[in-house]
Amino acid sequence: MGAERLWWWLPWVMLLPLAAMLSLLAGSSHLPPSAVWAALWGEGDPVHQTIVWHARLPVLLLGAAVGASLGASGAALQGVLRNPLADPFLLGVSGGAGLGATIGAMAMGGTALSMTLGAATGALVLMGGLALLALRLPTRGQQASTTLLLAGVMLNALCGALILIAYVFLRPERLQNLLTWLMGSLTHQVVPVSTSGALLLATAAGVLVLHRLSPHLNLLALGDDTATSLGVRVDHYRGSVLAVVALLVAGAVAYAGLIGFVGLLMPHLIRRVAGADYRRVVLGSALAGASLLLLADAVARHAFPWVGNLLPVGAITALVGAPAFLLLLWRQLRSASLGGSA
Amino acid sequence: MRISLRAENLHLVSGSAERLRGASLRAEPGRWLALVGPNGGGKSSLLRCLAGLERPTQGEVVVGDRPVHAWPRTLLAQRLAWMPQEVLVPAGLSVMDVAMLGATPRRGPFTLPSREEQGRALALLDELGLAARWAEPAETLSVGLQQRLLLAMRLLQVSAGGVLLLDEVTSAQDFEGLVRIEGLLRGRIAEGATLVSVMHDLNLALRWCDDLAVLAEGRMIAQGPKAEVVGSDALECAWPGCIERDELRDGGWVFRPRTCSSTGDGRLHSSAQ
Numbered sequence: 254m255g256a257e258r259l260w261w262w263l264p265w266v267m268l269l270p271l272a273a274m275l276s277l278l279a280g281s282s283h284l285p286p287s288a289v290w291a292a293l294w295g296e297g298d299p300v301h302q303t304i305v306w307h308a309r310l311p312v313l314l315l316g317a318a319v320g321a322s323l324g325a326s327g328a329a330l331q332g333v334l335r336n337p338l339a340d341p342f343l344l345g346v347s348g349g350a351g352l353g354a355t356i357g358a359m360a361m362g363g364t365a366l367s368m369t370l371g372a373a374t375g376a377l378v379l380m381g382g383l384a385l386l387a388l389r390l391p392t393r394g395q396q397a398s399t400t401l402l403l404a405g406v407m408l409n410a411l412c413g414a415l416i417l418i419a420y421v422f423l424r425p426e427r428l429q430n431l432l433t434w435l436m437g438s439l440t441h442q443v444v445p446v447s448t449s450g451a452l453l454l455a456t457a458a459g460v461l462v463l464h465r466l467s468p469h470l471n472l473l474a475l476g477d478d479t480a481t482s483l484g485v486r487v488d489h490y491r492g493s494v495l496a497v498v499a500l501l502v503a504g505a506v507a508y509a510g511l512i513g514f515v516g517l518l519m520p521h522l523i524r525r526v527a528g529a530d531y532r533r534v535v536l537g538s539a540l541a542g543a544s545l546l547l548l549a550d551a552v553a554r555h556a557f558p559w560v561g562n563l564l565p566v567g568a569i570t571a572l573v574g575a576p577a578f579l580l581l582l583w584r585q586l587r588s589a590s591l592g593g594s595a
Numbered sequence: 596m597r598i599s600l601r602a603e604n605l606h607l608v609s610g611s612a613e614r615l616r617g618a619s620l621r622a623e624p625g626r627w628l629a630l631v632g633p634n635g636g637g638k639s640s641l642l643r644c645l646a647g648l649e650r651p652t653q654g655e656v657v658v659g660d661r662p663v664h665a666w667p668r669t670l671l672a673q674r675l676a677w678m679p680q681e682v683l684v685p686a687g688l689s690v691m692d693v694a695m696l697g698a699t700p701r702r703g704p705f706t707l708p709s710r711e712e713q714g715r716a717l718a719l720l721d722e723l724g725l726a727a728r729w730a731e732p733a734e735t736l737s738v739g740l741q742q743r744l745l746l747a748m749r750l751l752q753v754s755a756g757g758v759l760l761l762d763e764v765t766s767a768q769d770f771e772g773l774v775r776i777e778g779l780l781r782g783r784i785a786e787g788a789t790l791v792s793v794m795h796d797l798n799l800a801l802r803w804c805d806d807l808a809v810l811a812e813g814r815m816i817a818q819g820p821k822a823e824v825v826g827s828d829a830l831e832c833a834w835p836g837c838i839e840r841d842e843l844r845d846g847g848w849v850f851r852p853r854t855c856s857s858t859g860d861g862r863l864h865s866s867a868q
Contacts (some may be wrong), residue, residue: 472696474685478648483752484700506778528732529687 262526265540269317272547277305278314279551306446312439314449316550316566317543318456319439319509322501323577324542327516327536328523332470333494334387338402338581340517341502347513349379351435352412352497355419358566363561365448365507372507373500379408380499384491420533437567439550452504459501460539465492470483470531475562512567514574515542521581546570597624597787598659598674598754600645605654607640607813616642617811622789622806626757629804629821632833639680640792642760642764645791646677648778657801658758672700675758676749680793682767684733692730693744694720697751708853712751719747722785723775743776751780756787763793777803785810797838797850801825809833 265297269538277289282465284292284301291297292305323341330339341347345592353375357367420428433441469490472480477487523537550566557564600622607615616636630638645656647663656663658675676697684693694716694725695708702708720726723743733744746764753759759780765773774799782802784790794800800807801821806837808818809829817829824830825847825848830838841849 260842270743364697468701471685471688471692472699475683475696478643478677479679480671481648482646482675482677483696486668524687529685530692531687534687 261523261533262537262540264526265537265544268544269540269547272544272551273313273317275551275555276316276547277309279554280304280309281554297471303564305441306471311446311449312550313547314446315444315508316439316547318449318453318514319505319512319545320542320546321460321539322456322505323512323515324519324538324540325463325535325548326461326501326505327497327518327542328469328520328531328538329463329467329494329498330516331520332467332473332531332534333491333498334401335474336401337521337585338517340410340514342511342513342515343402343517343578344383344405346383346405346502347380347506347511348412348416349411350376350503350558351511352415353378353503354507355416355431359419359422362496364529365444366513369504369507373503375412376499376503376506377496379412380495383408384495434510434563436565437510437570440511441510441552441565449508452508456501456504459497459504462497462538463494463501464532465540466490466497467531467535468502470494470535474531510565510567512546512570514570514578515546517581518574518577519545521577541581549573596674596754598756598758598789600624600758600789600791601657601659602641602645605641605644605651605653605656607637607644607649607651611638614645614813615652618810618813619654620645620791620808620815620818622758622791624789626786626805627784627790627792627803628806628808630791630808631795631797631800632810632816633812633832636811636833638810639762641810642677642762642791642811643840644794646675646760647671648677650825665809667784669700672752673757674753675760676752677760678745678749678762678764680762680766682738682745684736684741686734690720690725690733690734690736690744691716691806693733694729694747694751699747700752714752716747718855719750719779720856721745722779723747724771732789739769739772742767743772746779748774750783753788755783756789758789759783759791761790761792763795765794765796765799769813772798798828801848801850 276285278284282304287304288297288301292301302502305472314548326341327339329471330341331337350372353371353373354368355371357371360367362544370543383401383405386404396469420431421432457594469480469485472483474486475489480487519538519542522541523534527533527537546566549569553564602618602620605615605618618637618641620641630641632638633708640649644651645663647656647666650664653721658671659856663671690712695713697716698712714744717726717729720729723746725740725744725747725755733741736744742764746761749759749761765776768776780790802822806819807821807824809816809824811833817824830850837853839851839853843849
């Protein structure tokens, strides 16, 4: 490790307040920075205070929690499945959580708690199925990783279809709200600042657990046998990482819907700046995910004023993420074909 | 910590392939056992069974006082190290980081490496000629040096004594590597380690080992002190029609692949099997 890599976390820690600032300033009613600052400390115009404390701060906390969850989850999934294209959205875990949340919303009257519980159940069930599939794939390497992704994409489509079928039974005024949620949005509903704060704390706890589990991900890259011979109980370890990932994704999906590609791209970004050591990639992806999702959300709310506050952040992440995924896929195929001929 | 290793009548079927058909093996502390035999004869499968990574369909592996699968994983990992043939280092780790992976069984996922452990890792890297490069990314080392690094990781894993199961640890080594590896392994054997090394270079195996085991088609053809095994025709049975031996003036042996000029067209006929 060169000396420049010692400070790998610095840009991400510095980016976070910047992104937070932009997020607080973005919104349908124009507030000058000084007014936002005063309102944060409970001073100034009461209207401004209401806007900041009931509209903008919850979105900031929610965005940080969701971005960190998705970033860290993507990194942990890529490590535990040894698949650089793994992502909770692409593998259908988000879809499972979404279906669970929808069922929770319909069955128990749409409280935040019922949606969260439903999302957690859905994510855990889907993650379990995926783990069983991943362990039973006959071939390792390129083919297995592609098969897993295809299965995930199909599971996602299936969950999406079931969610849409469920929507048929909803009253139209709730439909608009849930459709925006489905596309991935931090602003489709008003979340109290206490709820989003609690989600951020729970997310931080989950991310720290993943970070503490991350050293073994380096070992897992050497294969299950080597990890086993070094005393790692691979099945238990993989199971606990996947369970923590499922819970993190469930929290993110219950409050912000299906936001894709954050989990895919953050680890690749961190590997470029900090190297591929998972002890850095997991934590770094969480920090970068929080910052960049807040930035994407600020862009979604700021850059298209003529559509008001309606553009979901999921559209922005997919807009950037899908081409980046294709680029990664192309690179992987090219390196595989080069490796094959060498 | 002196641990002996015993395998009785191992059978292993994976898929449709019968990898082991009743192989038995005994390895004693303080002795170097070299496992040789034809390609595809089951050497790596046997080593994986000995390491408890594969459950034999029949037979039993005993490490120390109990069956290999009766050991809790971390306890076994502190006493028995297995090194596969593939040379593969994780991306993004420094040479020191990779060596320190060997300390995994002695610490949980929630503890940090100790200074003492790092000192031991550095000493091992030094003995393998890697100390000056401890901070470099491990991926940038040549394959031979990566192989030495992976050995350092296993030697850190089990301290004095213990069992070392090494699959082709010298396949990518130059003379310097061979000298350094032999020195380290001899030191471990003197401390009471039990060493089983799969080797393809028969002459090197004969030079280094105390005992020789010959495995062909999943069966142990011969096992014992090397002079005894070489004195029998076990090696000729393992590679029928393929090897020639020369006796040296000091009583040792040198084996050569049969050359094409020595018989007719030089092709190996199936009748030779």
